Amino acid sequence: MNIGIIGLGLIGGSISLGLRKHNFGDKYLGTDSNQENALHAVKLGIVDEIIPLHDLILQSSVIILSIPVDWIEKILPNILNKITMDTIILDTGSTKHDICNRVYSHPKRSRFVATHPIAGIENSGPISAHSDLFYKKNCIFCDSELSAPDAIAMAERIYSTMKMRRIYLTSKEHDFYISYGSHLPHVISFSLANTVLKKFENDKDIFHNMTGSGLHSTTRLAISNPETWLPIFISNRNNLIQAIDAYMNHLEIFRNYLKNKEFHKIDQYIKKANKIKKICIN
């Protein structure tokens, strides 16, 4: 069974390495618009061969689309046009509603499985890929009733091979929850980075001495690349605006407590926030 990987970056590369580690499938074919990524992917054993997109579509039994969400939206209908009814295609995009909408009425919709393996890191490219990126992380399956049972079963085999937990949601639910669980934290991090870069553009060196692990962890996501993240923000725009508003509202509450010297309320605010431990700390 040939596996075709479209997009040989962090996600596509890690899926390939994760599957190959468990001897899943036979030949791995790849394509990437970035020639350097493609070369690295072969050197790193992510794929056996780089071939043109058209050939990859025809020669693969399973196609994995791991490219920015705007590109998934653009090329998914064309790929569905070209595949046979035996081929299975799955995507790994961080937003799902627009993608699912785009192919909702496609005659071969059932060959497509919409998934989001949640395990990105701030680094990108095939050199950041590793076989355990997805180990014991969650993969969200969206609108799975629109996919054929054999397609879902194959996608489940793929993710369970990498030891991922599988969660089933509608694409709309997915985009709502993920706007808070991932997209808002990225906006927060980009904004904090820009705040300190602007404030200390003339005294970077002193400021650098004053940064501890607190700033490091809150700006970690700020090195994430625009090629991946701008399309995510565009695709999840409405949810994200609401999430930013909710967050700014909480920030303003804190700010006003501080401004008005309502310190007992800040004490309560911190104690409430401490409960995040139950949700976020594994």
Add this chain to the structure above:
Amino acid sequence: MNIGIIGLGLIGGSISLGLRKHNFGDKYLGTDSNQENALHAVKLGIVDEIIPLHDLILQSSVIILSIPVDWIEKILPNILNKITMDTIILDTGSTKHDICNRVYSHPKRSRFVATHPIAGIENSGPISAHSDLFYKKNCIFCDSELSAPDAIAMAERIYSTMKMRRIYLTSKEHDFYISYGSHLPHVISFSLANTVLKKFENDKDIFHNMTGSGLHSTTRLAISNPETWLPIFISNRNNLIQAIDAYMNHLEIFRNYLKNKEFHKIDQYIKKANKIKKICIN
């Protein structure tokens, strides 16, 4: 030489373990208002003996004050009243201007060295303490011209024993820079935690499945305790309000770009933010 540690939490405990690892000093005396912390500190080898504050002051050549900043402000003048001119006292508080102001005119001001070893983590208490917490981190010395040369020399020996880099600033400069480098990231993290806790109080389980490492790192600081952080926010209130305002301004810029579909500007915003790598990633 006896070393007296007032406050046997993460910072006091780690300083003690860090110094003892290098056989610095002889006997370690400790006191803590929390009896459990005090017991743990003896068990963990942080101090040899728990003694009353009054005795610790009289029996120690070097006194290290590692308690919340409001308590440092409260007890520092009394401790200075009681020590001899041979004793050296240093504090480790995360704000410095109020503390330095409080003892500015004290006749024994020169025996005090105001320092801030920047290496806190979100966990607290003596059980989180470890001997390498400060290894290769920065320690800020404030208003050091007001301390006697022998007191500064001893503080430098203490921090260089733990392999800390030493930086010299005024207490005012310290509080300004640290409001962005540490206090703002904490406010951001507490606020994000409260945003998602409030939003998903009725469907925590689904939301939990949708959180990746991005939310984890941006809310990591939100488990920091109110006993330490409320006094810091109060003491650095003016700087922090300005930092929050600057940050909210940047967030609003992003929000408006998204609202107005000015996507090329978001692309620039992300690319600018990516430059944080030079400041924050070691």
